Amino acid sequence: MSSATSRPSSAVSGRQARWQPHNDSRRERIVLSAIELLEQSPAGVEVPIVQIAEHAGLAKSVVYRQFAGRDELDRRIRSEIADRFVADIEDALDIGEGSIHEILVRTVGGVVTWIQEHPRLHDFLRTGPSEAGSDIDAMSELIGTIAASTRTLVTGLAGVVGVADDGSADAMTFAIVSMTEATVTRWANDPNPVLTRSQLIEEVASYAWHVVDGVARRHGLTLDPEQQLTSVITQLATGGG
Template identity: 80%
Template sequence: MSSTASRPASAVSGRQARWQPHNDSRRERIVLAAIELIEQSPAGVEVPIVQIAEHAGLAKSVVYRQFAGRDELDRRIRSDVAERFVGDIEDALDIADGSIHNILVRTIGAVVSWIEDHPRLRDFLRTGPSETDPDVDAMSALIATIAGSTRALVSGLAGAVGVTDDASADTMTFAIVSMTEATVTRWSNDPAPALTKDQLIEELASYAWHVVDGVARRHGLTLDPDQQFTEVLTHLIAGDRPDSGG
């Protein structure tokens, strides 16, 4: 019988717990090294595990002790990249700061900047699933996650006027996010785009506003895109609901 098997379960679990921070740190080093190398690599070129290990200052065997194989490592990398992307978007999507137009421009600007600055990571998200959703590629899962976050902009308005059409809000936000991601990706891949970055952001913000405005009017609500979002909510909660005029 091995020495590990002869020890009480509590002793083994305690030893594992003591090593966990060390293992977490190594996993983080490996993932960060992989992300840096992916960003530096040519499009479509897979970074070898031995190169990732060297960049992290670890032996190749350490990588395989921390991850069962390439698939698990790649899923973890995609999850980490997606979390960073979502973090940037959620920082921009602060409904307590600015008008509806400000929020749309700021959030779409964050999407444009991230995709422009990280083209290889964007492409890598499309190569397979993340840890959180094994059934879809990581970019599709990311779009769904961002769409969920942007529902705050819609749900706050809808709840204030007693509208509970969750299906409409879900469809609208997903349509806006999908449109934005696809358009920005096409723009970033164009060697001579017709629009500047600022023009693209304003154009997409305008499209997004017209979608939001159209859905709001269907529910009898007229919104002012230049009014502070918190003021819009305050008026609506107080019962001041402007008529759409038809």
């Protein structure tokens, strides 16, 4: 009796496993199609599901089989957008190449480029969460994610030079990331910005540097913004700073 009832259950599980890659592929096609259409759409205009389905080469019913509804689809779209943003910024944050100043300029430049090139995606992150059950919009979640990633980097470097984490890294990284995003967004939305793109990047990078420098000095560290960061770390770790 038990073996007879277990076979149908295992058969269902087997079919689900075989179909999973196919369903994953369809979900990815739908999300990527939605993002492509979103980038092409005017500000504030919602892309209809039927249009997304057509762009993906699928029937509308397939979209509803893959996603419980518009809300779930939109969350998945925001999650994909946020992942792309984070990947670009983390590439710019590579500490293995460049001075502190160069890394800051490169990272701020990455934020400016992304927001300039993807204004609709950037706006869409503010329209709701990327996680089910979350009350925080995806842009706020993204800022927290980048700040956490940067904080891990900073606390790791602090450990190398023997500085205990007193919570400064958390406040510092969140302040820099949120300030950068807000300042760049304001500039990007200004039809007649006072600063040029290069001026904005240098200005925001300088703000970030002053925050970093202030926190470092409170911990008894003197940093040279023009020296290669890897060299700075080596000097500080060996007591030569």
